Amino acid sequence: MKILEIDDNQDLLDLSELALTSVGHEFICADNGREGLELIQKQQFDVVLLDLSMPDFSGLDVLDGLDKNGILNKQKIVVFTASTPSEQEQKILLEKGVHSILSKPLDPDELIEHIEKINSKPEI
């Protein structure tokens, strides 16, 4: 699978790369929202992992950018949050077209399991 992760924390990107490549996935990363948005516009990914809280250009800005270009629905986007989001926030994110929401911190095994579950499930 071709996976893109957008996060301003380089160490977390390294962690995900280590975990995901170890089970044979292709891992591409971007350390800021703008670069991530450009990458998604250029190529198709199987899963995009997006951190919501980033300085300058946040995860929500990325989602808005994708929405404007009309490619939000074509991407499977998993959102990371540092704090547990309320039901209302979850609802808004899911309505925007986000596939699922994960809370940090995440066990590497849980991450792998979650991503593999996405692709085995047929899209509605």
Added chain:
Amino acid sequence: MTYLFSSYSRKLITLILLLSLVPIFVISGYLYFDKVETENNNLKERLLSISGIGADNISQWIEQRKMNIQGIADNQVMITETQKLLDPDVGIDESFIARFNLEKQINTAIHGYDWLQELAISDPQTGDVIFYTGLSFPDDNLYGEQHFQDAVNRKVGISKVQPSVNTIKNEYDKYDKDVPTLLISVPISGEVGVEGILTASVNIFKINPHVKSYLAEFGSADLYLVNSNGFFISKSTFPQTLLDLNLITERPELELQILKPQSQQFTDIFRDSKMNGTAWNLDGYHNYLGNLVVGSITPVIGTEWSFIVEVDKNEAYQEIYLLQTVLLTLIAILLSVTFVSSYIFANNLVDPIKTLTKTVQDIRTGKKEATINPKLLESEDEVSVLAKTFDSTFRELQESQQQLLKTKNEQIDNLKEIDTAKAEFLTMISHEFKNPLFPIMGFSQMLQKPKFLGELNSKQLIALEKILKNAKKLDSMIINLLDIQQLELGTMKFNYVKFKVDDLMRDVCKKFESKMIERKIQLVNTTRDHIVIQSDELRIKQIFSHLIENAIVFVPKENGKIEICAQETDDTVLFYVKDNGVGISKDKHEDLFKKFYQASRGHKRVHGGVGLGISICKGIIEALGGKIWVESEPGKGASFYFSTPKTKEEGNKNENIGN
């Protein structure tokens, strides 16, 4: 009384009224009493003059009658012929001639004496009646009579009034029996002594015109003559009522006594007269008919009679009563006028004060548009000066108040800014603290699994375990800090859902299962009720976590026991966490719920954390509309109770839900 002085206008009105009352009463009182005195004097004089002149007239009339009779007696024919009649040596023929002469002489003498009824001549020695005019004379012998004896002693004798024996003319000139009559005896004096006694019967009714002569003076006057026993002798009027009331059978004379009808005692004036002779009564008394009258009484000289005049009291005091009415009306009018004018005056005086007071009250109750009525400021009087002073003071105050308010608002804004900045800063810091934690935890977890980075030896694994455990602790501390921040700012979000309490309790047990086994603590769930509530499940779990974590710190190392339970009450659910730990003394119960409490007490910190847990519990449960408390004593363990409403509506409605 208090009402009269409860306001300035009332005080003024009362004062003016009181001041005006004095002259009004003085003048009217003077007028009244002066008039009463004059009237009383007049009345007394009039009454006394009537009764006095009446008595005089009667007296003179009687005297004249006496003189008339004496005149008859003093005639030479009378003397000579009486001598003959009484002389036993005189023959019958001569005696007859004497009688004839006497009759002739008397008839001449009494011509025009309509009051004279009969005449008799009696023997001064024996009292035997030897001669009389008319058909008969009441008595054959007069010896025992006082008037006879008086005449014997060369005086004029007068009898008491008595009913006539013969039929004589009554007051209406009709022949009648029992007409009151009077006997007058005079001596027929010769050269040597009293030759005989001439006794005349006088018709009292002839006095009547003299009694009536003053009637015109008073409309309702009653004039009458009474004898010493109070019996009427002559009366100016003959009221039919006397007959109607059965007071008399024929006429008042000698039948009616002047007694008060109520007590059957002499009327006051007659009683007074018995002691003092002439008397008067202007205060009013009840006469023989029971009417209230004023009157006077004068004894008739030469008789045992008294002349009485009585006037209805109301009529006598007519003028005074009229004066009373006029004065009272005048006082009433004056008082009304004074009251009305003082009312207007007082209100004029007090109105500006009232207006000013109203304005001050308005300002006090916070009506911002309240200003002094411009009319108040126009004039130059005392109230105006007060109003002006107040106006300027008020304006100055207003300005300084506004200045103060402005400063205060600025300060509040500043504080708010600082507070917001502080909250934002804390939240930011907390998030920043979290960020480096994620890679620490992630890489540690990865190292634990050989498939990612190869196998570690057992010592390395133990070290790694400790790194991970402490990282997790730090994570939970940061979460607590964020929670307390949100509770303080009121920005914590709650998700209300319906859920089964049974499930929640089971989840809580499950969460702590491994930790309890590790620490050899017995965790028991004693919930029996099957309860469904609408609340924030995660937050309630969070409370349980904090309370259980807290209990874990204090239970003994061996045989530690923690009990959790949920019980249903009417509209709340009661939860508790009970431990068999060291317990807490009562004076510290309140402090438990304060922020950072554990950190500040000198307790051995077995468990990590800065004492935020219980304070967070309190914040959350109160935001959910419930409450939390503790029951504990040193050495007897501690029980933390918290209750929450079963439905959201019964709980706190102010918390913000997911925005």
